[in-house]
Structure formats: C-alpha cells, structure tokens
Amino acid sequence: MPTLHALANPARFLKIARPLTGIFLGLGVVLIAVAVWGGLTLTPPDYLQGETVRILYIHVPAAWLGMGGWSGIAAASLSLIVWRHPLAQVAGRAVAWPGAVFTALCLATGSIWGRPTWGTWWQWDGRLTSMLLLLFVYLGYIALARADADRGGDGRIPALYGLAGTALLPVIRYSVVWWNTLHQGQSIGLTGSSIDRSLLWPLPISLGGFTFLFAAIVLMRMRTLLAQAKAEARMRRMARA
Amino acid sequence: MNQMAFVAAAYAVMLGGAGALTLVSYLAMKRAEK
Numbered sequence A: 001m002p003t004l005h006a007l008a009n010p011a012r013f014l015k016i017a018r019p020l021t022g023i024f025l026g027l028g029v030v031l032i033a034v035a036v037w038g039g040l041t042l043t044p045p046d047y048l049q050g051e052t053v054r055i056l057y058i059h060v061p062a063a064w065l066g067m068g069g070w071s072g073i074a075a076a077s078l079s080l081i082v083w084r085h086p087l088a089q090v091a092g093r094a095v096a097w098p099g100a101v102f103t104a105l106c107l108a109t110g111s112i113w114g115r116p117t118w119g120t121w122w123q124w125d126g127r128l129t130s131m132l133l134l135l136f137v138y139l140g141y142i143a144l145a146r147a148d149a150d151r152g153g154d155g156r157i158p159a160l161y162g163l164a165g166t167a168l169l170p171v172i173r174y175s176v177v178w179w180n181t182l183h184q185g186q187s188i189g190l191t192g193s194s195i196d197r198s199l200l201w202p203l204p205i206s207l208g209g210f211t212f213l214f215a216a217i218v219l220m221r222m223r224t225l226l227a228q229a230k231a232e233a234r235m236r237r238m239a240r241a
Numbered sequence B: 001m002n003q004m005a006f007v008a009a010a011y012a013v014m015l016g017g018a019g020a021l022t023l024v025s026y027l028a029m030k031r032a033e034k
Helices: A001-004 A010-042 A051-083 A088-118 A126-150 A156-165 A168-178 A202-240 B003-033
Strands: none
Touching: A001 A126, A010 A051, A010 A202, A010 B003, A051 A126, A051 A156, A051 A168, A051 A202, A051 B003, A088 A126, A088 A156, A088 A202, A088 B003, A126 A156, A126 A168, A202 B003
C-alpha cells in the first residue's frame, strides 16, 4: 500500500511510467513473436482437434486479459472509493478500452475456433454468452466514465459500476462447471494442466507477452489522459485570466 | 475444411487487433504529450 500511495503524485507516476512503457512494449513484442513462432511451427497438431489447437495460444491470452482488465477496473474502483487515490479514475478509464478490445478478440478468435471444431460460429452457451455480457458491461463502463469525466464528476458513479460488474467474473469462470456447455471445461489450473507439455509450452510465453503489451497500452492511455487533463486545466486558467 | 485457413484467420484477427490498439494508443499519447 505505501507504494500505491507513493504513485499518487502524477509527476512521480509519470517519471516511472515513461521508461516502463517502452520496456513493457519491447518485452511484449519479443515474447509474442516467440510464442507465435513456436505455436505455429514447433508444436505438433492435437490428435483430436488437429491444427486448430494452435488458436489456443492467442485465444487464452485474450480471455485472460478481457477478465484481467475488468479486475483492474475493480481494483481502481476500490482505490477510488476507499482511499480516494488520485490516479484511480484515470487508471480505470485507461484499462477499459484495452479490456473491451481483448474481450472482443477473445469472442472473435473463439468463434473462428468454433467453426471447424464444433461446426458453428456461435452458440448461446454459458461461457460464450457470459463473455459477450462482459463486452457489453465494458461498453457501459466506457460510456459512463466518459460522461462522468465530461461533467467534471469525481468518478464515484463509474467506480460503483466497476465494482458491481465484478459479479460477472465468477459467472464466466465457473460457467463451464455450472452449465453443460459446448465450450470445453477447465484444462489449466493452478496445480497443473491436462494439456500435454509438447503443446502447452508456448502458452505461458504468449500469456506473458500479451500481458506486457496490455500493460504498455494501459500506461500509454494513462499518460494520454493525464496530458489531456493538464492541457484542459491550463486552458481553464487562461480563460479565467 | 482447411484447418490452417482458420488458424491463419484467428492469428490475423488477434495480431491485427492488438497491433491496431497499440498503434492508436501510441499515436494518441504522442499527440497529447506534444
């Protein structure tokens, strides 16, 4: 928590964010390149799914970041409501667009995987429908946060919405357990995986790469919002003078 | 059904989407910080 409060000063945050943006972006690009190369050329086809199993290396990171993005919004919302952290409102808004885009990419890559695997582009089953709901919840948050910022709000209403939306995360996580879905059940857990090592190894590299890329995008967006807020404050001061 | 066509389409969508988002965010940051 002391580290979190140390970043409350935007100038101090920017001093750290500027070098980190490039480092995260570079690490992300390199790891994604390695994972894509390994996933497309070095791993064998699956005995059941054939070549389409290679979509795993991009679909899982998209799902992870779609849900992880909302966890970021929830953490920012909590810091805004409980600690009144000055950067929480900016952080929540910065995470929303990348989170929504990766949720949409998860749905798109899943749909492309579904056609040759299940014989359909889309099915209204628990996992797919709950992920689609998450995308709509993201779009609602983006509209609400934008309207709140335009009206000069303190960000508490979008923060409450951000916390309420967190209820969707366990529904997505356990949808394959609670309902008999077309989507496969959990194959990777904290203690191990049912996927063979020869197929699994590019996945953690891909997860790491896309997570670094996501972090770089969030930092870029936070820097954009802070620079815009600074410019608006300057114009307001000039208008008063 | 050519499975590799679906794999290529999925990778194109993911890398294109993530790349476009990165580029748009980078350009917006550069414009705002100028």
